[in-house]
Amino acid sequence: MTLVNQDNFFLFTPMLHEVAASDLDMTHIVNPIRKLLKRVQFFQGQVEQIDLESKRVDVSHGVDRHRHQLEYDHLVIGLGNITNYYNLPGLEEHALTMKSLGDAIFLRNRLIQSLEEADFECTDARAPLMTIVAAGGGFAGVETIAAVNDFLREAVHFYKNLNARDLRLVLVHSGPVILPELSEKLGRYAAGKLGQRGVEIRLNTRVLGYRNGIVDLSDGSQVPAKTLVWTAGTAPHPILDTLPCKRERGRIATDRYMEVPAWPGVWAVGDCASTPDPRTGNPYPPTAQHALRQGRTLARNLCASIRGEAKKPFLFSALGQLAAIGKRTGVAQIFGMNFSGFIAWWLWRTIYLSKLPRLEKKCRVALDWTLDLLFSKDLVQFTTAHKAELRSREFAPDMLELKS
Incomplete structure (x- = not known):
């Protein structure tokens, strides 16, 4: 039995936004495939x-x-x-996504870089750096903008020239209510909570393009922003x-x-x-x-x-869905019942922690969450780029020199 995958790890995507918001260590939501499936031949x-x-x-x-x-x-x-970028101009080239571990790390770095740059910019140049736009009001978009909002509003206090009032976070959704996978009541609850925390929500609105640092919207308005997170299509x-x-x-x-x-x-x-x-x-x-x-x-x-035995058809009814919306609040629909607030957030963490593979990773994530209650979020920016000449260089046998 052979498994082929482009990464040598299994990524637990429900916690991806917590890596972007510096709530979890990036290695704690991934499991090495070779440890998970010891009897399977793996090919990266x-x-x-x-x-x-x-x-x-x-x-x-x-x-x-x-x-x-x-x-x-x-x-x-x-x-x-x-x-899926729907061939909208500028999105594939400049918009960020939230599908891989690299996406979460890149977004985290972008947020910290924007704060560092904005701290030394004049007021006019500061606004686009302090503006974050998320396109897509489904689970990925809502959880990302909620986590980013919490992160930035805590982090901004460590920058002497910045103020939380300078932050602008915009969630763009094409429908009349966010989180359409849940009930309308829960969607409106989530929108209300995000609005109270400073997130601007644009309903019945679509992103039409992203060029020269400006997000074009279907209502005719434009939002100058250095960061656009696209979660609106697959x-x-x-x-x-x-x-x-x-x-x-x-x-x-x-x-x-x-x-x-x-x-x-x-x-x-x-x-x-x-x-x-x-x-x-x-x-x-x-x-x-x-x-x-x-x-x-x-x-x-x-x-x-x-x-040569009989096969069985796949039969399953959805158990429910949950979303974390920041500040230890959430929304959940489980077995047809609605939950919101702290209890929904607790259910989100409890259920997803139980689904995370391997006891080691469960313990590490639980420890991260505990430490997050005691200490402020980390503002370290990871630099992973290499020099251009090293990236393009291939090492041939004659390049290796041994000296005695």
């Missing part, structure tokens, strides 16, 4: 091509991106999704377009067992799969709780297929 690389007819996967890795070919009897496709992985199998809204269409029709031994799971609910015929939503259960059912069905 990028999937370049999938040949269903030849039963072969082309993978590239290394500095020179050389290729390997992996043959298979059974193939499980779980490529997830990518950010798209299926482009490799799926190359596969000769049926797709629904870009995702691979599977049967109720998560196997791809007409391609025995090929399975799809998670965000890249469209698996029908046998009770309604509609595809399951691409959420983490569905993907987790799909993975378990798929594993059983794959083993059953190898043994």
Whole structure:
């Protein structure tokens, strides 16, 4: 059994915004795949091509991106999704995202860099540095802007020339209420709390472009901002377009067992799969709780297929959803019941801490949260860039000199 992934770790994405806001250490929400799956052969690389007819996967890795070919009897496709910028001008080049650990670290560095720069700028040049725009009122956008707001309003007191009144945080959402995945009541509660804490919410508004440090909005207004966080769209992985199998809204269409029709031994799971609910015929939503259960059912069905046994359809009803909205408050909808305020925030932390793999990481995150109650947030800016000549340089054997 071989697992291919571009990173050698599993990222627990629900806590990503806490890394960006300096609440958690960046290594505490990731688990090394080699420790998680000790009996699985792991290959760190990028999937370049999938040949269903030849039963072969082309993978590239290394500095020179050389290729390997992996043959298979059974193939499980779980490529997830990518950010969709909808071809809006300037977004792909300049907007930040919140999908990877690198994204969270980059956003954290950008926030601290903006504070450092603004502390020595004149008033006119300071405003764009102190303005943060988040596009997308779903879970990622709301949790990110809430965490960033808490971080900046605490951090700004350490900069002698800055004031919390200089901060401007804007959440742009195309719908009439944020967090549409939850009830309208919870969405309005979350919007009210964010508004009380200084977050400006633009409803029924879309980002049209981001050029020269200015965010263009659909209501005709412009927001000068050095930082735009884009969480307003996803798209299926482009490799799926190359596969000769049926797709629904870009995702691979599977049967109720998560196997791809007409391609025995090929399975799809998670965000890249469209698996029908046998009770309604509609595809399951691409959420983490569905993907987790799909993975378990798929594993059983794959083993059953190898043994010639009967497979079982995937059946699951969502348990609920939660969102942290800053200042130890949250919103949650669990088993049809609404929770808000401190109890929802406590549920968020308790449930997600229980879902975090490995006891070691659970303890480290719990310790981070405890220390966060006692000490102020860290303002260290991590620098990861290398000199240009070292980035482009390849070390050849004749470059190595041994001296006795």
